[in-house]
Amino acid sequence: MINLLPAAARTxxxxxxxxxxxxxxxxxxxxxxxxxxxxxxxxxxxxEQQMAxxxxxxxxxQTTLQDPALLSSAQEVSASSALLSRISAVAASPRPSAIxxxxxxxxxxxxxxxxxxxxTAGAAASVNLGGIAATRDALLGxxxxxLAIPGVGSADFPVGDLAASSxxxxxxxxxxxxPPSR
Numbered sequence: 295m296i297n298l299l300p301a302a303a304r305t306x307x308x309x310x311x312x313x314x315x316x317x318x319x320x321x322x323x324x325x326x327x328x329x330x331x332x333x334x335x336x337x338x339x340x341x342e343q344q345m346a347x348x349x350x351x352x353x354x355x356q357t358t359l360q361d362p363a364l365l366s367s368a369q370e371v372s373a374s375s376a377l378l379s380r381i382s383a384v385a386a387s388p389r390p391s392a393i394x395x396x397x398x399x400x401x402x403x404x405x406x407x408x409x410x411x412x413x414t415a416g417a418a419a420s421v422n423l424g425g426i427a428a429t430r431d432a433l434l435g436x437x438x439x440x441l442a443i444p445g446v447g448s449a450d451f452p453v454g455d456l457a458a459s460s461x462x463x464x465x466x467x468x469x470x471x472x473p474p475s476r
Contacts, residue, residue, distance in 0.1 A: 397468060419469075424466075
C-alpha cells in the first residue's frame with residue numbers, strides 16, 4: 295500500500311500510532327496488575343493468618359519446652375533413641391558364628407581351612423577363607439557346596455588356584471546375605 299501523505303504528516307501519524315500503542319500497552323499492564331492483585335489478595339490474607347497461628351504455636355512450644363521436668367525427659371528420650379538405633383544396627387547384622395558354622399559344615403573331605411576373616415556391612419557379610427585342598431575336584435565341590443547355602447550370593451576364588459592338580463593352596467571370597475525370614 296502506498297502512503298500518499300506528505301512526509302511531515304506521515305511522521306505525525308507514526309508518532310500518534312506509537313502514542314496509542316504505548317497507551318494501550320500501559321493500560322493492559324495496569325489491568326493485569328489490578329487483576330493479579332485482586333486474585334492474590336485472599337492468598338495474602340490467608341498466609342498472614344497462618345503465619346500468625348504458626349507464631350502463636352511456636353511461642354506455646356517455647357514456653358512448654360522451658361519446663362525443667364520436660365527438658366530432662368526430652369534428654370532421656372533422645373539418649374534412649376540413640377541407644378536404640380545402635381542396638382537395632384547390631385541386632386540386624388548377621389552373626390559371624392552362625393555364618394561360619396554354615397560355611398564350615400559345607401566342607402567336603404579333602405578341604406582344610408586354615409585362615410578365616412569375616413567382615414560385615416549391615417546385614418551382609420563377606421568371609422575370606424584360606425586353606426589347602428587335596429584335589430581340584432574337592433575345591434570345585436567346596437565352591438558348589440558353598441553356593442548351595444541359602445544366602446550365599448557368590449563364592450569366588452582365583453582361577454590360578456586350579457592350576458595345580460593336588461595339594462592346592464586356595465582362597466575363597468564368600469559373600470553372604472541372610473535370606474528373608476518367613
